[in-house]
Amino acid sequence: MELSSSAPPVSDTHEAEAARRPRPAIGSALQQLLRFVVRRAAQRILHARLRRRGATVARSAMFIGRCQITGPIEIGEESIVYESVVDGRGGVAIGRRAIINRATIITAQHDVDSPAFETQYAPVRIGDYAVVFTGAIILPGTTIGPGAVVAAGAVVAGAVPSMAIVAGNPARTVRYRASTHGEIDLRRIAGFAPRRLHTLRERLGARLSFLAPIP
Numbered sequence: 001m002e003l004s005s006s007a008p009p010v011s012d013t014h015e016a017e018a019a020r021r022p023r024p025a026i027g028s029a030l031q032q033l034l035r036f037v038v039r040r041a042a043q044r045i046l047h048a049r050l051r052r053r054g055a056t057v058a059r060s061a062m063f064i065g066r067c068q069i070t071g072p073i074e075i076g077e078e079s080i081v082y083e084s085v086v087d088g089r090g091g092v093a094i095g096r097r098a099i100i101n102r103a104t105i106i107t108a109q110h111d112v113d114s115p116a117f118e119t120q121y122a123p124v125r126i127g128d129y130a131v132v133f134t135g136a137i138i139l140p141g142t143t144i145g146p147g148a149v150v151a152a153g154a155v156v157a158g159a160v161p162s163m164a165i166v167a168g169n170p171a172r173t174v175r176y177r178a179s180t181h182g183e184i185d186l187r188r189i190a191g192f193a194p195r196r197l198h199t200l201r202e203r204l205g206a207r208l209s210f211l212a213p214i215p
Contacts, residue, residue, distance in 0.1 A: 055088070058096075062190045071107070076128065078186050090121030090140055095128035097186060102134040103150070109140050127162065129180035147180045 047057045054072035061075040064082045071088025076096035084100045086092055090107025111118045124138055127146035135153040144150065145162035155169040163177045
């Protein structure tokens with residue numbers, strides 16, 4: 001005789017109840033800490049590789065996603081390069097706390113007027129707190145001043161004044177920035193500072209309190 005029931009199997013019920021239960025904060029904090037440790041290790045390996053190629057990389061600089069980097073670049077403290085192409089053959093200097101978001105930086109081009117079609121190089125300099133948004137192209141010889149912003153899709157050549165916001169092709173100044181992103185924790189945004197580390201410390205401290213000596 002076979003019995004049928006509309007109720008789900010016991011194992012399925014338990015799994016469903018487990019899925020509905022909120023994860024303990026300590027477990028979530030441990031997972032975040034593990035991801036943090038893995039990211040830090042990967043960054044150290046990448047930094048070492050870039051330094052062997054002649055780059056000057058600050059310890060707190062961050063490379064996220066698939067980045068294509070060539071040449072002797074310089075990058076300052078807490079700057080972020082996110083899924084960008086950085087051609088440093090002609091020299092690229094990125095200041096502190098700058099953000100390069102899915103952009104392309106070019107320091108080499110061919111002389112189209114020369115019969116030999118020679119390659120010409122010119123450095124690119126990006127100041128502290130500058131931001132370069134998605135799809136922007138920075139051409140050889142460009143200097144982006146401190147705090148300047150390059151809008152998405154802009155093509156930039158020449159000099160961008162400090163705190164200017166430029167857009168278009170060719171890029172033009174549309175207005176000036178009121179302030180920089182000085183209050184943002186870039187390392188936390190980039191996932192290099194575990195947000196729940198303080199929760200982990202508190203909960204571990206509470207659970208291990210029985211190990212404290214009796215007065």
